[in-house]
Amino acid sequence: MWLFATTITLAQTVRGRVTDATTGANLPGVSILVTGQNTGAITDANGAYSLPLSPGPYTLRVSFVGYTTQTIPVQVAAGTDATADIRLVESLASLNEVVVVGSRSTQARSSTQTVAPVDVIQSRDLVATGQVDLTQQLTFVAPSFNSSRQTVSDGTDHVDPATLRGLGPDQVLVLLNGKRRHNQALINLNGTVGRGSVGTDLNAIPSSAISRIEVLRDGASSQYGSDAIAGVINLQLKEQPGTTVNAQVGQQYKGDGQVAQVGINHGFKLGDKGFLSLTGEFRHRGATNRAGDYTGPVYVNWNASQQTGESVAAYVARRQALYQQDQALIRQNGFDVSNNLQVGNARVQNAGFFLNARVPIQGTSASFYATGGLNYRRGLAAGFYRYPYQTTQVITALYPNGFLPNIQSSINDQSLLMGVNGETKGWRWDISNVYGGNSFRFDVTNSNNASLAYLGVLNNPTSFYAGTLSFYQNTTDLGAAKDFGKQLNLSSFNVAAGLTYRNDQYRIRPGEAASYLNFSPQSGQVGGAQVFPGYQPSNAVNARRNVYGAYVDLESDVTDRLLLNAAGRYEYYTDFGGNLAGKLAARYRFSEAFSLRGSVSNGFRAPSLHQRYFSAISTVFVSTGQGLEPRQTGTFRNDSPIAQAFGVPPLGAERSLNFSIGVTSRPLTNVSLTIDAYRIRINNRIIYSNQFSRGTSGAGLIVANILNGAGQTDVNSAQFFANAVNTQTQGIDLVLATNPRLNTGTLDITLAANFNQTKLIGEIQRPANLPTDATLGNFLFNRQDSARLTSAQPRSKIQLTFNYRLRKFGAVLRISRFGTVESYDPINPALDETFNPRFVTDLNVSYRVLKNLNLTLGANNLLNVYPDPLRVVNAPTPERYGSAVLDNSSFGRFIYGRNATQFGFNGGYYFLNLSASF
CATH class of the missing domain: 2.60.40.1120 (Carboxypeptidase-like, regulatory domain)
Known part of the structure; x- marks a missing residue:
């Protein structure tokens, strides 16, 4: 060729x-x-x-x-x-690509030549997945990366938690053009992967603006700062001139979840070496629903408990009579048992605009550069249905058949990076400032505040403004580097050092009074908007902190075979103190066909402002072993008097110790292989506690006394953020790529895999002022929380990809194996679930209609594979009672588990994609 x-x-x-x-x-x-x-x-x-x-x-x-x-x-x-x-000629998969992240040296190194493993993902690889969200695109091209859309989880329905190497969303650092990207405003509070964490909203960045993505799979706190315990994701934006257009329409096999997306990028040349790249992207994603038929009470609560002194026969007879009454009312009112919950993707409309520019400064070796973006997303997701028999939550005069409340999100994201870099007397220098922010507004629609029942039908509001979360970050960097290799008679000896200053700001703005107040506490009606009570004035906060940092990074080709890297960073946080991180890494090339590399580092993750200052009162559905029970739950700040009364210590940084060792090999000219093993120990992980519920004795009585003493008489339970557990994660990453010689066409084959296991180490910290209570259990971190941290994400993911091209034709076949996931019930082991591995097949076929116009027809999850359904053991019926009532599906509404997901449960998706370049 x-x-x-x-x-x-x-x-x-x-x-x-x-x-x-x-x-x-x-x-x-x-x-x-x-x-x-x-x-x-x-x-x-x-x-x-x-x-x-x-x-x-x-x-x-x-x-x-x-x-x-x-x-x-x-x-x-x-x-x-x-x-x-x-x-x-296209290079061999991604293993030959020169990487930027992980090194400040000017030496060009491919991912097989670096001291740490790096995945290089091109924009064409993202498009070839057939996915439209960036998090989903990465899930199907990077085995160590995972992100599954959540459902019935409040704000998390609208922002996908994303993880690396099985750790948390807040333990991976995101860079944009090599600069720190701000976090999202939302903190994940519901029972999802990443509960209690604050990640980065990757879907706020249009994939049409991205040239390539580098995923550094190694601890890098010493190089890039807090959050880089699991690794770093660096998004490089497009710079080349010309116009590219990518448009897609598609829908799920089931006929819902319609998608329409168009992204346009246009690049201009500015002089000989300058450029301006502009990107606009619009996406509409329809909602999906995989809920089952509801089998529980609607108008009459026949699932009541056995009364004191009531015989079993009398109890069963009473339940049967109530059940018949309820069924008669269901038929009489034409209640639709198949359409009272939305279990699936939220409806989303997204619009984004990005620019990326560089302009040489005339007469100097310096250049001015800028990157800016705006993104707006509007989403609509549902909570749990409120049934007419739930009279404390439903104004039946307003909603005689109950209602399905909605959370409407408005997410705004903006950022602006400006900087100047150049070279003076061999020193490469860079001065930059990046300001970014993210806000999340909550509106509740199709709902009511039950405590306003006395106002009558005409005067009762059904929609509420529930408040806004926002997070803003400003980061200033000053860095310089120089290669002293020639002076030291070495191939390279790069010295880099820098200073950073960062200011973080976190705000909570309260909602309107009707969204959170209880206007008639004596009535027994629940106050606040159903599904999401608004933030109260007592929750309002405007918190700031400053972060000062300094780093040194050394890298040298000591010999033509040995590459060494050492880095150290100190960061000081004005709200809790300082941290020091260091790293040593090396690669030794035994031959052209085989190298050995490894690293040891310590890292840290500072508690986010969200974890320090978030507070709210909300309705939480808690598994009681006999179904889901709504409770008014208060989340109280870690430094609040209530937390101190419980004996919860102040938040500190998570600290990690990372080890990795790997081999890179090129046994043949067209075959590349990397295998990397790692172990990550994290101490003092910050978790979002379980509920501390009020009771009449033991720990429950202490909880009641603390809450009542603080005036929180309407609150059933309390939650906090705390450093509570230690974990150890170990695993192996493997990437094998080849392009076998063919008589006709070209073929790239890539086999990539991640195997990981996370386990708890040592004792779980408990609140100092609460005794261990056998009845109430361990509230801070129960068995459900443990499974969410250790086994709610696939313990393995294997992807085999074939990419074939023949003149005008092309085809991509990807087979992904998602490993086992598990979810545990907080109380009853009989309700624990294990979901077996599944194979998901994606296939697309493309044809170049014109020289610069490509048409692609494809299907994701071609074979319409779903995860294992939930087990339903002794589902509640009028004839069953007491401990025999075991139902994971919540009266049949959930067919598939939502606490642990491998790849979602929407089934197959087919699409038509049009791409053009001019």
């Missing part, structure tokens, strides 16, 4: 066109540099370039992301124009 082809006539101007060697498509944005000189060109939208040169011999270096770099000797002389047409 041709790597390049040239037809050159000696001249003082070299012109030509760069195309894909397989498809013949023009390649805009290809970099053509004259080695040894500060001269070059970038191909335009048609792949064309023009390079004026004075007479003499030159070597052109032709490079483009995702393609093998070529060097071309050229002899330029006076005469007629010359033509140098170049055909580039």
